Amino acid sequence: MTIGVLVVDDDTRVAEINAAYVAKVPGFRVVARAHSAAEALDRIHAAPVDLILLDHYLPDANGLTVVAELRRLDRETDVIMVTAARDVATVQAAMRHGALQYLVKPFTFAGLRAKLEAYAALRRTLDGGGEAEQAEVDRIFGALAAGSVAPELPKGHSPTTAGVVRQVLLTADGPLSTQEIADRAGVSRQTAQRYLKLLEKAGRVRLTLRYGETGRPEHRYAWTRPA
Missing domain, CATH: 1.10.10.10 (Winged helix-like DNA-binding domain superfamily/Winged helix DNA-binding domain)
Structure with a gap:
């Protein structure tokens, strides 16, 4: 299973660094980069992706706007916020909009890799389908816990x-x-x-x-x- 990732950051240099980090993790592939909310949504419309690494501070809208639009369109795309925004209100809003994880800048490659590997493990569990006992449900909900x-x-x-x-x-x-x-x-x-x-x-x-x-x-x- 190869997981396609869209990297979204208003800073082109940071986007390149994040994309390079993603490319170093086995099982992940960067399919596109975007530097604004509009560009991110255009990329998703053009070709579905599995996961978005999403900055909050974008020039035309914030990252939560992108997440809300994805949910409105019923897109099966997961989101990990990767941002310098650390106020509790933004973190809470990201959680309520359905972001799976929230990684605060600056971070290390090891920190991002841990999030990506946890996400891959979650995908493997969910892709198995079937029914889950309580222990399995707890493991699914705790897979990305920090x-x-x-x-x-x-x-x-x-x-x-x-x-x-x-x-x-x-x-x-x-x-x-x-x-x-x-x-x-x-x-x-x-x-x-x-x-x-x-x-x-x-x-x-x-x-x-x-x-x-x-x-x-x-x-x-x-x-x-x-x-």
């Missing part, structure tokens, strides 16, 4: 990095090795190991061992449920 990782982080630990490691584990199909987690989080193996030890100590991560024919057993990690 909850805290631990009550407190020791000095020298970044909440952003901890959140990215958390999101990698949440969206994984099963336990992952330290190297697999490091690769998906975009950090070094040593950094991943530091955060995994912290999360395991906090009871957020479950460690299992996989034994091979020879050598030391491989450590594998999974997020404990509920998240």
